[in-house]
Structure formats: C-alpha cells, structure tokens
Amino acid sequence: MTTESRTEARTETRAAAPVGRAAPPDGDGLDAARVSWSAAGRLILDGVDVTAPAGAVTGLLGPNGSGKSTLLRAIAGVQAPSDGATGPGARVVFAGTDLLALPRRRRARTLAFVEQEASTDLPVTAGDAVLLGRIPHRSLLAGDSADDRAAARRALDDVGAAHLADREVTTLSGGERQRVHMARALAQEPALILLDEPTNHLDIAAQLDALRLLRDLADRGVTVLAALHDLQLAAQHCDHVVLLSGGRVVAAGDVRDVLVPDVLDPVYGVRTEVLTHPRTGRPVLTFTQPG
Amino acid sequence: MTTTARPAAATRTSEPATTAPARRRGAAWWLPASVVVLVATVLVTVTIGPADLSVADVWRSIATHLGLGGALGLAPLDALPDGMVWELRLPRVLTAAAVGAGLAVCGVVMQSLTRNPLADPYLLGLSSGASLGAVLVLVAGLTVLLPVAAFGGAVAALAAALALAGAIGTITPTRTVLAGLAVSQLAAAATSFVIFWSATGDSYREILSWLMGSVAGATWTSVAITGVAVLVLGTLLASTGSILDAFTFGDTAAAALGVPVARVRWLLLVGVALLTGALVSQSGSIGFVGLILPHAVRLLTGARHRLLLPLSALCGASFLVWADTLARTVFAPREVPVGIVTAAIGAPVFALLLWRGRRIA
Numbered sequence: 001m002t003t004e005s006r007t008e009a010r011t012e013t014r015a016a017a018p019v020g021r022a023a024p025p026d027g028d029g030l031d032a033a034r035v036s037w038s039a040a041g042r043l044i045l046d047g048v049d050v051t052a053p054a055g056a057v058t059g060l061l062g063p064n065g066s067g068k069s070t071l072l073r074a075i076a077g078v079q080a081p082s083d084g085a086t087g088p089g090a091r092v093v094f095a096g097t098d099l100l101a102l103p104r105r106r107r108a109r110t111l112a113f114v115e116q117e118a119s120t121d122l123p124v125t126a127g128d129a130v131l132l133g134r135i136p137h138r139s140l141l142a143g144d145s146a147d148d149r150a151a152a153r154r155a156l157d158d159v160g161a162a163h164l165a166d167r168e169v170t171t172l173s174g175g176e177r178q179r180v181h182m183a184r185a186l187a188q189e190p191a192l193i194l195l196d197e198p199t200n201h202l203d204i205a206a207q208l209d210a211l212r213l214l215r216d217l218a219d220r221g222v223t224v225l226a227a228l229h230d231l232q233l234a235a236q237h238c239d240h241v242v243l244l245s246g247g248r249v250v251a252a253g254d255v256r257d258v259l260v261p262d263v264l265d266p267v268y269g270v271r272t273e274v275l276t277h278p279r280t281g282r283p284v285l286t287f288t289q290p291g
Numbered sequence: 292m293t294t295t296a297r298p299a300a301a302t303r304t305s306e307p308a309t310t311a312p313a314r315r316r317g318a319a320w321w322l323p324a325s326v327v328v329l330v331a332t333v334l335v336t337v338t339i340g341p342a343d344l345s346v347a348d349v350w351r352s353i354a355t356h357l358g359l360g361g362a363l364g365l366a367p368l369d370a371l372p373d374g375m376v377w378e379l380r381l382p383r384v385l386t387a388a389a390v391g392a393g394l395a396v397c398g399v400v401m402q403s404l405t406r407n408p409l410a411d412p413y414l415l416g417l418s419s420g421a422s423l424g425a426v427l428v429l430v431a432g433l434t435v436l437l438p439v440a441a442f443g444g445a446v447a448a449l450a451a452a453l454a455l456a457g458a459i460g461t462i463t464p465t466r467t468v469l470a471g472l473a474v475s476q477l478a479a480a481a482t483s484f485v486i487f488w489s490a491t492g493d494s495y496r497e498i499l500s501w502l503m504g505s506v507a508g509a510t511w512t513s514v515a516i517t518g519v520a521v522l523v524l525g526t527l528l529a530s531t532g533s534i535l536d537a538f539t540f541g542d543t544a545a546a547a548l549g550v551p552v553a554r555v556r557w558l559l560l561v562g563v564a565l566l567t568g569a570l571v572s573q574s575g576s577i578g579f580v581g582l583i584l585p586h587a588v589r590l591l592t593g594a595r596h597r598l599l600l601p602l603s604a605l606c607g608a609s610f611l612v613w614a615d616t617l618a619r620t621v622f623a624p625r626e627v628p629v630g631i632v633t634a635a636i637g638a639p640v641f642a643l644l645l646w647r648g649r650r651i652a
Contacts, residue, residue, distance in 0.1 A: 104549040118544050121408060122589070124593060125593060128595055132537060132548060143533070181540075
C-alpha cells in the first residue's frame with residue numbers, strides 16, 4: 001500500500017470517526033458512555049464510550065492491560081462490586097434500555113457474556129452445559145422444560161456442535177469447547193453478545209470458525225462486541241473496531257479508519273503497514289519493530 | 292469446519308422429540324430405585340444385631356408401634372426385646388440414615404459452591420468447632436449438654452470462618468476454603484490442648500468415640516433433631532439444583548446467567564452450616580460421607596444437581612446405615628465408631644476414584 005492511500009485513510013479517520021463513536025447510536029445496538037472502573041485505587045477504565053451497532057461485529061482491541069476484559073465485564077454486570085466500582089455517570093444502554101438498571105435475570109435474557117476460557121472439572125456434558133444458558137428463562141427452582149431442551153439443541157446446531165452433545169466438556173478440544181460456550185450463550189437467546197477473546201488458544205481453523213459464527217449472529221440482527229487480541233483477525237472479520245489503550249478509547253470506527261499506522265503505531269509501539277487482501281479487498285496488516 | 296456455522300434458519304431442526312440432549316440412560320429409574328434401596332436397607336439392618344432377635348420379631352415390634360399390630364393380627368413383643376428394637380436399634384438406624392443423607396447433600400453443595408472437589412460439609416471448620424464444644428463439656432462432665440455445645444461450637448466456627456473470609460473481601464471459593472482451614476486448625480489445636488490437659492481415662496474414651504463420629508447413643512430425640520434438620524434444610528438445599536448448576540463454570544458464568552452470586556453463596560453456606568451443625572451435635576463428625584458420596588453419585592448421574600442432590604441424599608442415607616451396621620456387628624460385642632468404618636471404606640474408594648482419573652482432583 002502506498003503512502004498516498006495511507007494518508008487518505010488517516011484523513012478519513014479524523015473526519016469520520018470522532019473518538020468513542022464507532023457508529024451513530026440509532027437506538028438499536030449498544031451505547032455505553034462514561035464507563036469508568038477502579039479497583040484498589042487504580043483506575044482501569046477512564047470514562048470509556050463504546051457503541052456497537054446491531055447487526056454488526058464490533059471488535060474491542062488494545063494491548064494487554066488496556067482494559068478490554070474489564071470493560072466487557074462492567075457492561076455485562078458480572079464484576080463483583082468489591083473488585084472495583086463503576087464510576088459516576090456511567091450509562092450502558094442497549095436498544096433503549098438501561099442495562100445496569102435491569103434486574104439480573106432480565107439482563108441475562110438480553111445479554112450473554114462468553115468469558116475467556118471458562119473451565120470446569122465437573123463431568124458435565126456439552127448438552128447440559130448448553131442447557132445452563134436456559135437458566136435465566138425459567139424459575140431458579142424449576143427444571144428444564146421441553147422448550148429449554150429444544151432451545152439448547154438449536155444453539156448446539158447453530159454452532160455446529162450437535163454431535164458433541166453427549167461428550168463431557170473436559171474431553172473436548174479447545175475449539176470444540178469454545179463452540180459449546182458460544183452455544184451456551186446462544187441458548188440465552190440474547191440480543192447482545194459480549195465475548196472476551198473468543199479466539200484465544202484456538203488453532204486457525206477454529207478461530208475462523210468462531211469468527212464466522214459471530215458474523216452469522218450479526219446477520220441475524222444480534223449485536224456482537226468481541227474483545228480480540230489479534231489485529232489481523234479483527235481487520236478481516238470486524239465491521240467496526242474500538243481501540244483501547246490505558247483504559248481510554250484511542251480510536252473507534254470503521255476497520256479501515258482505525259487499523260492504520262498512525263493510530264496503531266503509538267499504541268502498540270510497532271511499525272504497521274497496511275496491504276489489501278487480493279480477494280476480499282479488506283486490509284491486511286503487517287508489523288515490524290520500529291526503527 | 293465450513294459446514295458448522297450455517298445460518299440458523301437452515302439448521303433449525305423441527306421435531307422437538309429429537310432436540311432433547313440425550314439423558315444418561317436409565318436416569319429416570321435411579322431415584323425410585325434408591326428409595327427402594329433405602330427402605331430395604333432400614334428394614335434389613337434393623338434386624339441385624341448381636342441380640343438374638345428373629346427378623347419376624349423385629350418387624351412385629353415395629354408394626355405394633357406403628358399401630359399396625361391390630362390390623363395385622365400381631366401380638367406385641369415382650370418388653371425387653373421390644374425395647375431393644377424400638378428404643379435402641381430403630382432410632383440408631385434412622386439417625387444414621389438422616390445423618391448420611393444430610394452429610395451427602397452438604398457435601399454436594401460445598402463442592403459445587405467452592406468448586407473444590409475435596410470440599411466436604413466440615414470445610415468451614417464446622418467439625419473442629421463442634422469437637423471443641425463437645426470436648427469442653429465432656430471433660431467438664433456435663434455430657435447432657437453435649438449436643439448443644441457441639442452445635443454451638445459448629446455455628447461459632449462458621450461465624451468465625453465467614454467473618455474471616457468476608458474481612459478479606461468478597462466471599463470467594465478460595466477465601467472460604469482458606470478461612471475454614473484457619474478456623475479448623477485453631478479449634479483443633481484448642482481441642483488437643485483441652486484433651487491433653489484435663490482428660491482422664493474415663494472421659495478419654497468417650498471423647499475419642501465422639502471425635503471419630505458415632506450414632507451409638509442415638510435416641511428418638513436424635514431422630515427428631517436430625518430428621519427435621521434434614522427434611523427442612525436438606526430439602527431446601529436439595530432444591531437449589533439449577534442455582535448450583537449455574538456455578539458449573541465459575542462465579543462469572545453464574546453471574547452472567549443472572550444468579551446473585553454473593554447472596555446465593557452466603558445463604559447456602561449458612562444452610563450447610565446449620566444442617567451440619569445439627570447433624571454433628573448428634574453424631575460427632577463422621578468423615579468421608581460428604582466427601583465420597585457426591586463423587587460416587589456423580590459417576591452415575593453426571594454433574595446435574597437436580598438429580599445429583601436427591602440421589603446423593605438417598606445413597607448417603609443407605610451408605611451410613613450399612614456402615615453403622617458394620618460398626619456395631621463386625622467386632623461384636625465390641626463396637627467401633629462408625630467414623631472408622633466410613634474412613635476405612637471411604638479412603639480406598641477415594642483413592643480408586645482418583646486412580647480412575649475421573650478428574651475429581
């Protein structure tokens with residue numbers, strides 16, 4: 001890619017993507033504003049604004065320790081209060097509803113959170129693990145109904161893991177386990193799904209598989225916000241990205257506007273070059289050490 | 292894996308009959324079967340004993356006391372053998388059943404809440420606290436106060452452990468385990484000191500028997516206390532299946548499923564402690580039932596708590612009744628504390644489970 005087009009891209013960034021607005025909040029999708037989080041006197045998130053439009057895959061990027069996981073957990077409302085606190089004025093709105101004010105169980109019917117590498121030592125089958133996703137849909141003391149089992153089966157089908165239903169989770173490969181976790185989230189029938197590093201520790205085929213699933217979800221109108229480590233994957237598979245550094249949003253917007261050398265180089269301390277994929281036309285990133 | 296992530300519409304299966312994830316085979320029969328086993332266990336073990344009582348005599352005694360004697364045309368038993376059945380053996384068998392059921396349920400709950408396969412009902416220092424209370428009254432010669440002192444000791448240990456865990460921060464599994472360990476060690480040290488300092492030959496044997504766990508002295512009062520505790524608290528705990536399931540993948544996953552994690556953990560810990568305290572006050576601390584039974588039953592049922600909890604309770608009841616039957620018959624006329632029997636059975640079984648690599652640790 002030539003210097004000329006890089007300059008062009010940079011101009012677009014400044015013009016089209018004001019910080020903290022990945023997409024105009026159109027009433028659909030996620031609109032979180034002024035999310036701060038401090039734990040043990042340390043500010044982890046400093047007034048973060050994030051939007052993720054419905055029907056799109058939004059990637060949450062940033063170096064290690066930039067606050068990606070904490071942001072997802074704060075939005076999902078799964079962070080224990082003693083592990084920190086949201087700052088004043090934080091607002092997390094999804095499709096016009098204040099998520100932070102929702103009762104837990106209703107929130108769990110709207111929002112599913114796929115954490116990084118959830119594991120268990122218990123001999124639980126994949127089918128039963130997915131059925132857990134139905135818990136927010138029924139009384140806490142009730143057993144699963146035929147509807148629940150049907151929804152769980154659909155979720156397993158959707159991630160292509162129906163054949164794993166009777167296998168114990170502990171015996172599955174990393175990629176298979178990730179699919180089961182995604183199916184568990186799908187069984188919640190969420191309109192918003194948050195994922196923390198869904199491609200971590202997966203081989204490349206399983207990574208593409210996971211991202212393909214996110215694309216399918218977005219195509220069905222689900223709002224997808226995924227923390228991703230791999231900028232290359234984000235460039236190939238996300239519609240929008242939000243780049244965090246040191247607990248603040250550095251840039252947000254279309255992939256082509258944010259994943260450019262001027263934005264990435266200072267954040268990661270690398271030298272970035274952007275090429276174009278010959279077949280898909282999407283940006284391909286290469287990195288070298290600076291200097 | 293190109294076939295895996297198709298659009299949902301194309302993959303929706305229509306017939307609900309095929310959509311249920313397959314249950315483990317025969318699961319529906321385990322509950323009724325274990326009820327039958329438990330009833331049979333009680334009816335059989337109550338006839339086993341050193342005294343020369345025929346099976347018919349034993350059942351005749353029980354039927355008479357249940358008011359069925361007239362309807363069945365049975366004559367009442369002589370006072371002595373009748374008392375032996377009705378005042379000694381039956382309360383003992385029923386107490387063993389209640390204690391076994393309660394310990395097994397508490398074990399399941401503790402293992403799930405702390406996500407620690409080595410957790411047992413005594414994890415929060417309950418048995419050490421109860422032992423300290425019991426030993427104090429035993430060396431003081433106030434044997435009549437033993438149940439109260441044991442229960443008080445258990446609850447005090449729980450309060451100390453939770454306060455310690457809470458003082459560090461949120462009550463997380465690890466903090467719970469560590470706080471329980473600290474309280475346990477302290478109470479055990481105090482117990483040892485009291486025994487070392489003041490126990491004489493007479494009380495020593497009594498103390499040892501209590502520390503090992505025993506239902507030898509069970510009366511109808513014991514049956515009432517343990518029975519009511521198990522029926523009320525045990526049923527409440529056993530009905531929390533879905534909630535405990537939600538903890539399968541940890542606290543965050545449970546929170547993401549809408550479970551109020553901190554409140555649930557606190558309530559269940561207190562429930563376990565009260566039930567265990569009530570059991571310990573009657574039987575001393577009988578080891579291995581709450582540790583082993585859940586693992587053994589999980590091998591059958593998988594980890595789903597809605598089946599695991601009641602089935603563990605029923606199996607725990609039968610297990611402890613048989614263990615106690617061995618305890619009072621194998622070396623007859625001498626008895627050994629049932630805690631020795633459960634340990635003698637439990638430790639090898641635990642080793643076997645480990646060896647089979649079922650990832651319980």
